[in-house]
Amino acid sequence: MNRSNFRAKGHQSGAAAVEFALVAPILLALVAGIVEFSHAYNLQISVTQAAREAAREMAIEDDQSAAAVAASAGAPGLNGADFEYAFSPGSCTAGENMTVTITYPAPTLTGIFGSTVTVTGTGAMRCEG
Numbered sequence: 001m002n003r004s005n006f007r008a009k010g011h012q013s014g015a016a017a018v019e020f021a022l023v024a025p026i027l028l029a030l031v032a033g034i035v036e037f038s039h040a041y042n043l044q045i046s047v048t049q050a051a052r053e054a055a056r057e058m059a060i061e062d063d064q065s066a067a068a069v070a071a072s073a074g075a076p077g078l079n080g081a082d083f084e085y086a087f088s089p090g091s092c093t094a095g096e097n098m099t100v101t102i103t104y105p106a107p108t109l110t111g112i113f114g115s116t117v118t119v120t121g122t123g124a125m126r127c128e129g
C-alpha cells in the first residue's frame with residue numbers, strides 16, 4: 001500500500017489528535033474567561049443593587065446601620081458582612097443627594113485571573129425632609 005492510498009482512506013487520526021491538542025487549551029481558556037467575566041458582572045449588578053438599597057434607606061431614615069441591613073437584604077446571594085461602606089455625606093440633609101458606595105471582595109470561580117475580584121457599586125438618592 002502506498003502513502004497516497006493510506007491518506008485517502010481517512011487514516012489521519014494522529015493529525016486530528018495533534019490539532020485537538022493544540023486547539024483545546026485555547027478553547028478551555030476562552031470558556032473559563034467567559035465564566036469569570038459572567039461571575040464578575042453578576043457580582044457587580046448585585047453590589048450596585050445593594051448600594052441603591054442602602055442609599056434609599058439613608059434618604060428615608062438617615063440611619064447608617066439600617067442602611068447596612070437594607071444593603072444586605074438587597075443582595076441576598078452575597079455576604080453582607082464583607083461589605084465596606086462609604087456614605088457621602090455622613091448624614092442626610094433635605095434636598096441633598098446621599099451617595100452610598102459599597103466595595104465587596106469576592107473569590108473568583110476558576111482562579112485564572114487571580115484568587116479574588118473586588119467590585120464597587122454606587123447608589124444615590126435625594127434625601128427627604
